Amino acid sequence: MPESHTKITTKIVKRDLKVVWHPCTQMKDHEKIPLIPIKDGKGVWLRDFDGNKYIDAISSWWVNLFGHSNPYINKKITQQINKLEHVLLAGFTHMPAITLAERLIKLSPKKIKKCFFTDNGSSAIDAAMKMSYHYWKNNGYHKKTKFISLTNSYHGETLGSLSVSNIDLYKKTYKNLMKDTIIVESPDCFLKNEKCSDKKHTEIMFDKMLRSIEKNHSNTCAVILEPLVQCAGYMRMYHPIYLKLLRQACDKYNIHLIADEIAVGFGRTGTMFAYEQSKITPDIICLSKGITGGYMTLSTILTTDNIYNAFYDEYTKLNAFLHSHSYTANPIACATANASLDLFEKNNTLNNNKILSKYILESLSDLWNHPNVGDIRQHGMITAVEMVKNKTKKIPFNWKERRGLKAYNFGLKHNVLIRPLGNVIYFMPPYIIKKKEIDLVTNTIKGAIDFATK
Numbered sequence: 001m002p003e004s005h006t007k008i009t010t011k012i013v014k015r016d017l018k019v020v021w022h023p024c025t026q027m028k029d030h031e032k033i034p035l036i037p038i039k040d041g042k043g044v045w046l047r048d049f050d051g052n053k054y055i056d057a058i059s060s061w062w063v064n065l066f067g068h069s070n071p072y073i074n075k076k077i078t079q080q081i082n083k084l085e086h087v088l089l090a091g092f093t094h095m096p097a098i099t100l101a102e103r104l105i106k107l108s109p110k111k112i113k114k115c116f117f118t119d120n121g122s123s124a125i126d127a128a129m130k131m132s133y134h135y136w137k138n139n140g141y142h143k144k145t146k147f148i149s150l151t152n153s154y155h156g157e158t159l160g161s162l163s164v165s166n167i168d169l170y171k172k173t174y175k176n177l178m179k180d181t182i183i184v185e186s187p188d189c190f191l192k193n194e195k196c197s198d199k200k201h202t203e204i205m206f207d208k209m210l211r212s213i214e215k216n217h218s219n220t221c222a223v224i225l226e227p228l229v230q231c232a233g234y235m236r237m238y239h240p241i242y243l244k245l246l247r248q249a250c251d252k253y254n255i256h257l258i259a260d261e262i263a264v265g266f267g268r269t270g271t272m273f274a275y276e277q278s279k280i281t282p283d284i285i286c287l288s289k290g291i292t293g294g295y296m297t298l299s300t301i302l303t304t305d306n307i308y309n310a311f312y313d314e315y316t317k318l319n320a321f322l323h324s325h326s327y328t329a330n331p332i333a334c335a336t337a338n339a340s341l342d343l344f345e346k347n348n349t350l351n352n353n354k355i356l357s358k359y360i361l362e363s364l365s366d367l368w369n370h371p372n373v374g375d376i377r378q379h380g381m382i383t384a385v386e387m388v389k390n391k392t393k394k395i396p397f398n399w400k401e402r403r404g405l406k407a408y409n410f411g412l413k414h415n416v417l418i419r420p421l422g423n424v425i426y427f428m429p430p431y432i433i434k435k436k437e438i439d440l441v442t443n444t445i446k447g448a449i450d451f452a453t454k
């Protein structure tokens with residue numbers, strides 16, 4: 001964080017705070033925490049108006065894949081803007097949407113055949129909930145109205161997506177507005193018995209899910225969960241066996257499995273999609289964030305012909321899925337997503353990421369000796385370090401001490417944007433990051449932990 005702002009920064013901040021209400025922010029914090037206006041971005045770097053540079057170590061809330069102002073994506077966007085900026089997708093269509101749907105379906109398991117476009121992560125979750133509920137209704141299952149989700153889960157901020165989420169910080173205030181959801185304890189491996197492997201712990205925890213499904217299946221539409229990593233839930237992780245067991249139970253008890261791949265999709269956990277590691281086919285897959293390489297808002301729901309066909313009928317039967325958003329499948333957003341998929345192929349991204357993620361984990365591994373580090377965990381390109389008050393008992397620091405905020409400030413002073421989740425510092429970079437830049441981030445994380453736990 002710059003010690004002193006130049007006149008131009010001060011002016012911009014003043015203008016901003018007069019009119020802009022920022023997301024996920026207690027605005028009073030900005031009396032003490034300086035807002036940072038960003039002038040431009042290139043690759044992993046963001047630059048402010050005072051010339052300070054910051055590595056975007058969190059991919060700007062997990063969206064950026066191939067760096068800021070990527071020349072290839074920029075070129076593709078320009079080409080698209082010069083052809084068609086937008087057209088409604090009802091009754092009309094366009095090549096960027098068709099191509100993107102084809103490519104996403106090709107990247108999915110065989111049974112996934114249809115792509116329904118929405119326009120941000122939360123809206124994809126809401127639409128997926130409606131689609132699942134409506135599927136059962138069209139098939140005569142009128143009692144199926146509920147959803148099962150996990151403790152510590154996060155699926156978005158709209159009333160539907162928040163209803164199936166389970167983080168008090170975001171949800172508790174709005175409890176009276178929420179739809180009733182069945183919550184099952186997460187298989188999160190952080191607090192497992194040390195002698196138990198991640199796989200064993202995850203299997204044991206699945207028992208709770210199985211019991212809930214056995215009890216509630218007749219009134220449950222779907223289980224919705226974030227495959228492998230509960231990202232907003234402090235980057236807590238679990239073993240792929242959970243999804244395998246869940247798939248079997250959902251099949252047995254006639255319940256949909258909705259995979260919220262909004263944060264973990266597009267290579268974040270090592271494979272293109274996290275559910276692949278469990279070798280399963282979800283009934284509904286929600287994608288957003290990285291879908292456009294971090295450029296603009298777009299989301300999709302992928303699903304099977306079985307679900308699609310339940311809506312395919314004479315208009316007068318009123319069985320259709322009459323869900324829409326004005327900017328559904330915006331051509332510029334779809335062209336951007338196609339450009340991002342091109343880069344996966346051109347850059348051999350998933351293979352290169354294996355080298356990067358190994359290097360990141362090795363670089364952070366000496367933190368195991370830190371007296372206030374309770375865990376270092378990784379799934380592919382998501383690595384998290386959990387700061388604790390008591391290492392042996394994994395007792396957390398009091399949240400009111402805001403140790404994560406101290407780490408954040410330390411990071412900015414050292415040219416790295418980390419934005420801890422509570423006491424958890426995580427590293428989720430754009431895939432074009434270089435080893436030298438990783439060194440800067442991992443060294444800064446170590447310094448930030450020393451500073452924040454003092």
Ligand SMILES: Cc1ncc(COP(=O)(O)O)c(C=O)c1O
Pocket residue numbers: 120121122123125154155156157226231232260261262263264288289
């Ligand atoms: C797993 C998951 N689902 C849904 C969402 C909501 O997406 P959006 O912020 O685009 O509404 C998020 C956002 O962080 C997420 O992490």
